[in-house]
Amino acid sequence: MTTELLSEDEVEIVRLVREFVDEQVKPVVNELEHANTYPEELIDAMKQMGIFGLAIPEPWGDVAVSLPAYCLVTEELSRGWMSLAGAMGGHTVVAKLILAYGTQEQKDRYLPRMATGELRATMALTEPGGGSDLQAMRTVARRDGDDYVISGSKTWITNARKAGLIALMCKTDPEAQPRHKGVSIILVEKDGGDEPGLPGFTLSRDLPKLGYKGVESCEIAFDDMRVPVANLLGDAEGAGFAQMMKGLEVGRLQVASRALGVGRAALEDSLRYAQEREAFGVPIWKHQSIGNYLAEMATKLVAARQLTLHAARAFDAGQRADMEAGMAKLFASEVGMQIALDAIRVHGGYGYSTEFDVERYFRDAPLMIVGEGTNEIQKNVIARQLVKRGNVDPV
Incomplete structure (x- = not known):
């Protein structure tokens, strides 16, 4: 049982999030999602529950949990609406970055407000012409x-309007060789409003998306914007690439957990529908073709969850987890996409209707395949680590 990995308090937190999803998210998600409306009330409820502080320990936060517990909370949120998990995904990565690499002043300045959700954070990595090649960035x-x-x-910046803190990956030494030695992370502060009003900073537009509605993804531009040197993450320039790669291990596990939530929602809807819908005088789950879909969906989902929790445990133990996080993200996202497609097959024509949630799952699932590094990049990471380590021994 996955609960064996958690403390009693963590089990209770996951249960509370599950109740929040069932009682407050599911009744309103269709209306919010199809209207592409920012879920202000749900975000406020998440703040009250301490969800934005789950990665922040004392003395700055009150409800820090293990990474396996965080993954299960993310799964629960995504089961209700993947966008809600997206609203706190980058925020958590930035919190982990500040915890691991920030100065004492940076920790004391940002983490208490991040723990309550008063200050929400995001990260800015991707550039319009760079894609997955982060070392080729041109932001200086x-x-x-x-x-x-x-x-x-930068582009595809989730929460760019609502966040008050941006962990910006940029080059402080464009001539450095190898290139990653010239990369740093700078903490850019803004007021968290739609019009930040910062000299040299422009939020240009919300990008139109297939799914992942309600939470904005924007383009941002910097035109000789001034930021104090004290906002460099840590004490030295040139460490940003290694810092972000470690942070992305958490980001990839968060994306894997989002895929689990979408897949689980699709399975739960399909299981319920297959028992209610009849064809040829019996519930459709009794037809072997539909029963086989359900069996395969459930098996793949459980396997993906175990792989994700395995990587989360490795990270918490201080072990290198880049290959494990890449495997979890790769497998869980592909499984989430397949389950979402199979849910449409189980629902038949109704699966194509916007009155049923399964079409939303099918639109949301592809994000996890391309987010936090495409799955093709994950395969490169895994292959590189396989060659370096020489095995996948569990000990």
Whole structure:
């Protein structure tokens, strides 16, 4: 049982999130999603529950949980609406980055407000022409006295409007070789409003999306924007690439957990529908073709969850988990996509109707295949680590 991995308090937190999803999210998700409406009331409820502080320990936060528990909370949120898990995904990665690499002043300044959700954070990695090649970024921060002067652009930045803190990945030494040695992370503060009003900072537009509705994904631009040197994450330039790669292990497990939630919702809807719907005088689950779908959906979902929790345990134990997180993200996202498709098959024509949730699952699932590094990138990471380690021994 997955609950054996958790403390009693963590089991209770997961249960409370499950109740929140059933009682507050599911009754309103269709209306919000199809209207592409930002879920202000649900986000406020998540703040009250302490969800934005799940990765932040004392003395800055009150309800920090293990990474396996965090993954299960993410799964529960995604079971209700994947966008809600997206609203706290980058926030958690930034919290982990500040915890691991931030100065004491940065921890004391940001983490207490991040734990309550008063300050929400996001990360800015992807550039319009760069995609998965993060080392090829063109956003540059040049030192000018006590400031960095930042120029460049980023795209697909989730929560860009609502976040008050952006962990910006940029080059502080564009000439460095190898290239990753010139990359740093700078903490850019904004007011968390739709119009941040910062000199040199532009939020250009919300990108139109197939799914992942309600939560904005934006383009942002920097035109000689000044940020204090004290906002460099940590004490030294040039460490940003390694810092972000470690942070993305958490990000990939969060994306894997989102895929689990979408897949679980699709399975639960399909199981219920297959018992209610009759064809040829019997519930359709008794037809072997439909029963086989359900069996395969459930088996793949459980396997993906165990792989994700395995990687989460490795991370919490201080072990290197880049291959494990890549495997979890790869497998869980592909499983989530397959389950979403099979749910449409089980529902037949109704699966194509916007009155049923399964069409939303099918639109949301592809995000996890391309988010936090495409699955093709995950395969590269896994292959590289296989060669380096020489095995996949469990001990």
